[in-house]
Structures are given as C-alpha cells and as structure tokens.
Amino acid sequence: MRPEPEKLVKEAVERARASGLRRTKALEDVLSILIDACQPLTLADIAESKDLDSGADKATVYRLLMKLEERSLIRRLGLHDRSAYYTMILPGEHSDYLICNDCGRIEKLDIACPVQVLEKQIAKKSGFKKLYHELEFFGQCPDCAEKVG
Amino acid sequence: MRPEPEKLVKEAVERARASGLRRTKALEDVLSILIDACQPLTLADIAESKDLDSGADKATVYRLLMKLEERSLIRRLGLHDRSAYYTMILPGEHSDYLICNDCGRIEKLDIACPVQVLEKQIAKKSGFKKLYHELEFFGQCPDCAEKVG
C-alpha cells in the first residue's frame, strides 16, 4: 500500500474544504475509499462499499463525485458521456485520440504511438494474452478555451 | 480521407462474412459508417445516421455491434461495462492500468509512462489547455486464459 494513506485522505479532505465543500462524514468516506482503492471505482463500488461507514445514499455519493470532479479532486475516466463508443479495428492501423472535455469533439491523432514497445514488455511481464492499448489525450480545445476563458 | 474507403468497407464486409455473418444491408451500412467516421461512434450515432440507408432499428444495430465486437472487427472503447469510473487525482501521481477484458480486473501499472514527453508536444501543437492523458492496456489475464483456453 501507499505510504501514509491517512495523511493522503486528510490532505484530500483539506483540499475539498478549501474548494468550498463542507466536512461531512460522507465526504471523508468517499475520499478515503477512493484513495485506499488505488484504482478506478464506480459509483456502485463506492455507494455499496462496506467502508462507507456513514451509509450515505447513492444519490449523495453521486453528488459528491460530481462536486469532486468539478473541483479536480477526482477524474472520471473514459470518453465523457454515458454512451459506449465503438471503433473499427483496421489491419495495421492504430489510433490515439485527442478529446475536448468541454465540447466533446474527438480528433484522431496522427502520431507515432510510443506505447507499442512498452506494450510488448507488459505482455511478457504480465502474461496477458491479446494485449492492446488505448491512449487518449483530454483537455480543453482552443475554441472552448476562448468561449469560457 | 483515407485511401479507398470503399475498398476498406468491402474488405470488412468480407471479413464479417467469413466470420459467419450474413451479408445484409444493415451490416454493410454499419461497417461503412464506422469506416467513414475515422473516429469512435456511439450506438446512437450509428442508428440515427443519415448514412444508415437501410433505416435499421436501434436493436438491430446494437446486435450487429455485439457480433462485430465478438469477432474483433470493431472495438468498444473504455472500461468495459456501462458504468462510469472515478479515480483520485493525487499530486505528482499518474497512473496507467492493465485491465482484463474477461474478468474485468483492473491492475495499476507501476511503469514510467512514456507518454509524458509526447503530451507536451501535443499540448504545444494542438493548443489544448489542461491537457492530460489516459493510457490503458487491455487483454486476457492468465487466469481467464486458463479458464477458457
């Protein structure tokens, strides 16, 4: 486990407080669960966790996650809306993407992907079969930056 | 645009056929739309596309996507279930993941991420603000490989 998880939680709670959130049991629980997990969790994972001592409602956890995301304490993974995205697998073609978090525009990146080499190493080390990867860059595109400032 | 998209469609239809699917108008439409798009599309994108000449039902498109994914003609992006995943943003910490497509297990990768350098280049070139990236490796973990063979 990570060094001093309690300290990380404490700091995270402080950052949350500094950003305007109130110190509630639910907030502390959610941050603690996310930090202990060391990996991405779903709303259900958190809301049904035995470590959610406050027994907070799913809606409460949901609203906390929204607020924490707005304040950049946490991040929501993947293409950011609730639908599944599909893409062709074309022989000899690999794609990475550049996505605007504000307008959702997805742009294909024409780059030499530096991950291919790493992928081979990981395949060997982990013993995973049929290994492939996804690499996405997210941010705010120039158009959207102009609109909001 | 890509060289000879018609040819790519034709080949994709052939691969679909070879894998046991019947040549239907809906199949041709869906493959053609995905190939022309050059980027990931949602079920709705496809089912409501003006290029879906057959006017195929959403359920039909859905079932086609499932079949095409099983047969590895297309890929579904992101962590593969329908829920959103959240993760802590910790100062100075960046994480990449290794995920099993069969059992869904998510493992944190302790690697020096080779994308950081690239990220800076992309930030400069694209003009995107607040740039960050996600890198995930997917495959079949040893346990699952053993189970199915």
Place this chain on the structure above:
DNA sequence: ATACATGCAAACATTTTGCTTTGGC
C-alpha cells in the same frame, strides 16, 4: 440563521432482451 448536504423516490437515458416476422443462404 442560512445555505449547503442528505435521503428517498421518481424521472431519464441508454442498453439489453423477448418474441414474432422477414430474408439470406
């Protein structure tokens, strides 16, 4: 005291399934 946070339940959106009919092989 006030405004933010919560709980519960209802509304939503998207995905997934059941069943009958159509059509590729």
Place this chain on the structure above:
DNA sequence: GCCAAAGCAAAATGTTTGCATGTAT
C-alpha cells in the same frame, strides 16, 4: 426450407433530478 437477422416493444441497468428535511458553518 432452415436458421440467422430484423423490427417493435418492453425490461433492465445505471445516472440524474425534485423536494422535503437535516446539519455544518
């Protein structure tokens, strides 16, 4: 003609919101 695929509609799942109440500040 047979079985996969399509169409329509309903069920399932996960997310989001409304409103009355509780609570941190």
